[in-house]
Amino acid sequence: MLLTAAGRPRGGSRHRGAPRNAAAGPERISQWHEQSSRYSTELRDFKNQVLGMLEAAEKEREALRAEAEGAAVRVDRLEREVDYLETQNPAPPCVEVDETLMEKQVATAKQRKNEKYTKLTDCSDTIASVRAMKILKRFGSSSGLWTKDAAGNSEKIYVFDGTANDTVYVFPRMREFTLFSATRKAARIKLPYPWVGTGHLVYDGHLYYIRQQGPFQVIKFNLANKTVVDSSVFPAEEQIPVFGLSPFTYIEIAADEEGLWAIYATKENEKNICLAKLDPTSLDIEQMWDTPCPRENAEGAFVVCGALHVAYNTRLPSRSRVQCVFDVSGTLAPEDASLVYFPKRYGSHSSMKYSPRERQIYAWDDGYQIIYRMEMKKKLEV
Known part of the structure; x- marks a missing residue:
């Protein structure tokens, strides 16, 4: 073997393996193509499998939807059957007008008119301001009433849609009333006589409402x-x-810490609002007052601790405010009462129900259901 001057073999041996390395290149490319083809096949098979699963899930979803719609139809049919069965209950007691009894009630009420009132409780609070406003939702007609039981601990929501009807919607809790736009979650109570106005009240498991036809009757209806x-x-x-x-409202039934009240007006004293104390058991009028609060531009009223609060607005709905207060016990002078403004809203109140248990007002404002939380203070501190 010949050596170079540096002692290395002439020509070198590094080129001997070149043919073998050159042959390995096409093998790797062929192997890559084979693996790529296999991966593509596996990916296509997996994609087809997923599409099949999605198609099956869609069919199952359609089947569940059809089943849910069928259940809704059955529920609606059941509700109609329940309504029909309720109409087949025994006839309610006769509530026809007894003219002689009515004359005696009028005479007794006039004798008690404007007498000094003896307080039943030590409640001495009055409204200082509206602490907060919460808009729950928009439900039903522009006018209506929604409320809880003013005396009990029930969480049920009672809804009177409109100003003349015979059906009351009952939601089990505030959550069901707030979350669901339809009345599917509500029970229906069909009343024996249609109601009129928005002056009704739920108190201690009973509904007190104004009968639509004939003379103005206060009906006491057991909800159970x-x-x-x-x-x-x-x-x-x-x-x-x-x-x-x-x-649309001729009599407003209200509740406070002292019990039941009726807010009304007559031709005899048509400029101002009248107030009466009611016995919740017998519906007798215990006492009556002429108040200095004008009817003109009044949109609603409620009673707090024996004091009538009247809310006023304008013909073109604006910001309503309590600007007349009449305290039957004489503890709070009208000129010392706070002028309470309600937050700016959508229109005008068709009902305002004070809850003495929660110290808040359930209001219906142009189809919106609103809660006003009240800030209270002592009458003597006004």
């Missing part, structure tokens, strides 16, 4: 057994709408 317990013709001659801006 769905029967009329008692009724009374309101002893006030020639009644007129109590609020100038709410012509």
Whole structure:
């Protein structure tokens, strides 16, 4: 073997393996193509498998939807059957007007008119301001009423949609009323006589509402057994709408810490609002007052600790405010009462129900259901 001057073999041996390395290149390319083809096949098979699963899931979803729609139809049919069965209950007690009894009630009420009132509780609070406003939702007609039981601990929500009807919606809790736009989650109570206005009240498991036809009757309806317990013709001659801006309400039944009240107006004293204390058991009027609060531009009223609060607005709805307060016990002078403004809203109130248990007002404003939380203070501190 020949050596170079540096002692290395001439020509070198590094080129001997070149043919073998050159042959390995095509093998790797062929192997890559084979693996790539296999991966593509596996990916295509997996994609087809996923598409098949999605198609099966879609068919199952359609089947579940059809089943849910069928269940909804059955529920609606069941509700109609329940409504029909309720209409087949025994006839409620007779509530026809007894003219002699009505005359006696009117005479007794006039004798008690404007007498000094003896407080039943030590409640001495009055409204200082509206602490907060919460808009729950928009439900039903522009006018209506929603409320809880003013005396009990029930969380049920009672909804009177419109100003004349015979069906009350009952939601089990605030959550069901707030989350669901339809009435599917609500029970329906069909009343024996249609109601009129938005002056109704739920108190201690009973519904007190104004009968639509004939003389103005206060109907006491037991919500548990769905029967009329008692009724009374309101002893006030020639009644007129109590609020100038709410012509559909002739009697407003209210509740506070002292019990039940009736807010009304008559032709005899048509400029101002009248107030009466009611016995919740017998519906007798215990006492009556003429108040200095005008009917003109009044849109609603409620009673807090024995003091009537009247809310006013304008013909073109603006910001309503309480600007007349009448305290039956004489503890709070009208000129010392706070002028309470309600936050700017959508229109005008068709109902305002004070809850003495929660110290808040359930209001219906142009189809919106609103809660006003009240800030209270002592009357003597005003």
